[in-house]
Amino acid sequence: MSQTPSSVPASRGPADHNVRDQIVEAAGEHFSHYGYEKTTVSDLAKAIGFSKAYIYKFFDSKQAIGEAICAKTLSAIVAAVEEAVAGATTPTEKFRRMFKTLVSTGVSLFFNDRKLYDIAAYSAGEGWPSARAYCERIRQILTEIVREGRESGEFERKTPLDETVHAIDLVMQPYVNPLLLQYNLDVAEEAPAQLSNLVLRSLAP
Template sequence: MAELAKSIGFSKSYIYKFFESKQAIGEVICANRLEMIMAAVLSAVADAPSASEKLRRLFRALTEAGSELFFHDRKLYDIAAVASREKWPSTERYAERLLKLIESILVEGRQAGEFERKTPLDEATYAIYMVMCPFINPVQLQFNLETAPTAAVLLSSLILRSLAPD
């Protein structure tokens, strides 16, 4: 906390005047970082020419953002890991937004004839999210850092093959 206060030019006690607890400060920091990651993800998928490409870009952007956080801002990564383990509201909202994004990509792909329609939408959405978890959840990511770039390519290809219409 002292480093944060110093970096923005305030005293530690002054910062605490605006927050209920240290966790509340962490929650705001975490929410801001997750918003930055979501903005990067949305930017990555925005101009993709197809739902398949959106899914590939989604996976790649999420793994890159998580890896960058781990390697470039370890203290922020540690906050994210605690937030994830303890299911802070910001992490729950982030997961909901990812699920909605995955669902919208699936709907787009189904409407365009790119993806199969037999699997219930909620089941396919959650299955894809679960496949992504080891590369987007900070607690799990630390064990998958070496394989994350390759996994983004291979797993998105595997998911897309499983979504192919008959």
């Protein structure tokens, strides 16, 4: 499968400078404790022990720091999905695993690291590049699965591919979009299996 689109903002300062990684790591810890919206660049500067001006040599805004953290978080979810899909032998099973993994990793993030989840949800609501790249990669994986199913005769081929993928994406959104998943946690355990069955019946030739 194709590689995940780059969603990390362009680096400022020396590309090989480990200070950038220090800032991202410290910001992740700070956001985890206090939340993204309540944290300022001045807060991060004090926590790390750098001046605010020095941080701006590497990131042009708090959002750019949040983007770096969010991109890392969302990339981990995509990696989990790609691993799950790679272990399946049929398009039907690939779709089931994709949907189940997307929901389970999102739910796990929500309960185990709520503040980082909140950054991902915030990025989705604001349309950050990292969130858009995440959604695009999920659509790419879905498109590849549907195309493979059509080529093997497992899925119907009458409906235009883009229309089919868009419709499935709409069905999945309440459970894979971090901004929406938090409102659907009460049915997140059974939703992947039930909705997968519904989608797969609609794909039958």
